Amino acid sequence: MNEIIGRIEEKSLLTEALTSREAELIAVYGRRRIGKTYLIRNHFRKQLVFELTGVHDATLSNQLNNFSLALQEAMGIAVPPAVPSSWIDAFQLLSNYLRTAIKKEPVVLLFDEMPWLSTARSGFLQAFAHWWNTVASRNPLIKVVICGSAASWIIRKVINDRGGLHNRVTKRIRLLPFTLEETEHYLRYLGVQLDRFQILQLYMAMGGIPHYLKQVKRGESAAQLIDRCFFAKNAPLKTEFKELYKSLFANSANHEAIIRALSKKAKGLSRAEIIEECGFKTGGWVTEIIDELEQSGFITQYIPFGRTFRDTLYKLTDEYSHFYLKFIEGARATGTGTWLKISQSSSYTSWSGFAFESICQKHVDPIKKAIGIAAVYTEVSTWRSMLAKGEKGAQIDLLLDRADHCINLCEIKFSAEEFVIDKKYAAELDYKVQRFKEQTGTRKSIFPTMITTYGVRKNLHSTGRVIAEVTMDDLFSK
Template sequence: MEKVAGRQDEQAQMKQLLLSGKAEFLAIYGRRRVGKTFLIRNVYQKELVFQMTGIANATMAQQLANFSSALQSAEKSENLRTIPGNWFSAFEQLKGFLENLKASRKVILFDELPWIDTFRSGFLSSLEHFWNSWAFARTDIVLVVCGSAASWMLNKLIHNKGGLHNRVTRRIRLEPFTLKETEHFFKIKNIVLDHYQIIQLYMAMGGIPFYLNEVQPGLSAFQVIDKTCFTKGGLLTFEYENLYRSLFSKAERHIAIIEALAAKTQGLTREEIIRTSPLVNGGTLTQLLQELEESGFISKSLPFEKKVKTSIYRLTDQYSLFYLKFIKNSKAAGSGTWLSRIDSPAWRAWSGYAYENIVFAHIDNVKRALGISGIYTETSSWLSAKKEAQIDLLIDRRDRLISICEIKFSQNPFIITKSYKAELEKKLAVFRSETKTNKSAFLTMITTFGTVENTNSLGLVQNQVTMNDLFN
């Protein structure tokens, strides 16, 4: 099978389960298209004896027919099986099949588990019985379940309060590729792109393997974006609606939050989300925000020295942001569409926000570049009381320093002008005045190609981080 790019920690955890000598119950969840199934099938290709993938919006009868077909395929039999009438009978059939196998380790996969568990189907209680009454006591079973609906995986399975309580022995939340993993992915596919080109693609697609698989050798980032986003039938021209509606019931509520956040680069508090969307305060909003956060579409951060109720929500799904800024309602299409927008006001605003998202997702790389990996830190943002000054990223360090980070995306080395120097000095002064901090504040520039050393930067900029550091 095709080689897995990155995922070293996840692969090690999964392989370790094969050596435990006891039954294992592994739950893997993560954003749709992030590569869960590909990872499972590659790591367990020799041990995988049964696999079933749920069908979206199917009935219980259709899911049972799907199960029967999967079991027949696993048996390598041409004889048609009797479709079980319920999930209890289905798992009895599965037990009979597994008991006749001589393999020392047998991996069973139920993919897109939330889709299989249809309303009043009894699937989850039957899975519970299968595990508790039979599989748990064996030494040859590794049960793997995965799903894109992270909230379902957490609430119905991992935090189950019934018979499956504490039965999951290992859980893995699969995140999008990092920049380093993305680079590795391209190398496996014999695609040669420099870091700036990869950053361009990552800002539009994020580290989503299914999207990145559209990149072909010999094409520039601009050409790939044109092909996938602005050409009729391009993969990402119609992905947005499918993405949310396949994960969430009444997805228009989740989309309302996403679109409210996309319109505000500084992020929104819970109260601001209520004011700028058709949603109302209450438990439902809490659930919607949790579902989006667990699925990897948004992030929640606490402003510097603030309380939880002032937490800032931010749209971090790169594709959703790109779609709403440039694809939705776009009249332009075809070759050269994306290149024609470069350096427009809309492009500059988007690229700054998208690059900030990349930096926030690679905080560990920033810390390594600053030489503070071994120091306890807390990251946050900051906005002055009168909204006259904003800091993109603060790294509050145990060594009594605060790294005040300015994140700038540019096509060339960044130049600090005289007016921008004055703006930075004012920002630092307002921060010290309002926060009353007694820690030293070091200005750190996080850019693409570095900051030009000139009379305006000397004595002001203490540290630099470039895009190359984000790949380490």
């Protein structure tokens, strides 16, 4: 039996659906390689009686032939049933099979990569909705799971559908990458023993994508693993980027253009700036593409402190995409030792700072726990000072605006050893706090907070200046 690492809330929701006294239509979505199919197959391994996976860019006739083969597998017969002439006929065959498959216990049906099944003018979605409304929804023992890597398609076409599937989805699961804690557990499950600093470096390059992490081999350092997975002649993750967006989105060139623009702007871009950077003509379609990238987990929106939704900034938060565009695409250096050489460069320093900052912004709950405010309602944002001519700017990497009338201004620093606050950096911290107070006019208590890998070295400049600390180890907790 394959073990399911993490996914505590998701497994609880799936169990709840299985034991409910009504039919369930469960939408599971998330980016490619995130482990959607693995989760469903292993959690429902005893109840799964039918599984159909869409074929990318296949014709209607090929999809229907694929359905016939899936039904043959489910029925356990030597010869596949006749290929149905339409999806209406296909679902009739499925209904006939279920009459014998359903006994007294719940059964699960999985429609994987559903966006690929619903080809243009195929009638799949209409047939599926008709089958759900007239057959499946009437039997409390039927639990249907629909999956898709194109998260925005699932949301737009199924969850927010105004037709036959309107309000039909009973449970929604958006599967996200592993956290650092889950990544550590997954690597141990694979038999990989690495210290947390090396796991953090892997996460900065690959993110918490189970399929990518599966490439990790025992006995190799993080540097060796990154060399083999990204820079070797047949590196398994060197060509992933070319397929990643193409397999998820129609007209993916526009999606890639936005990803490339955001990869060059660590602090994010507004919608108007994205349009300008990419050379797009303004229109609703740009908003739709941004939404698709966000729903699929590649970018994240942030509202700067004291601003409104109209001031939303979008940041690239997919570690793999940023790493690929920074170091792999167009790279001349390849082979053994490439990553060790790169790690001595200034480009590595700028990338590691951004990557660590992005990871910290994804692990706000462990940060809150580490500084003792886990139960305090908190709004998370960033802040950048407004500049008058000739003024020095100031920026806060992560801001925790608390309901108990306090604000943690978090400085995030990646380092291979204890971080040292010298006289110059201490002056910068003081200036940031001062500018923040002046420009926001806040009356809340301000707590300068350092988030580092190995902590802040105690010295004259740190004592009394740093109110709270968070280390790399804290990020690995729940």
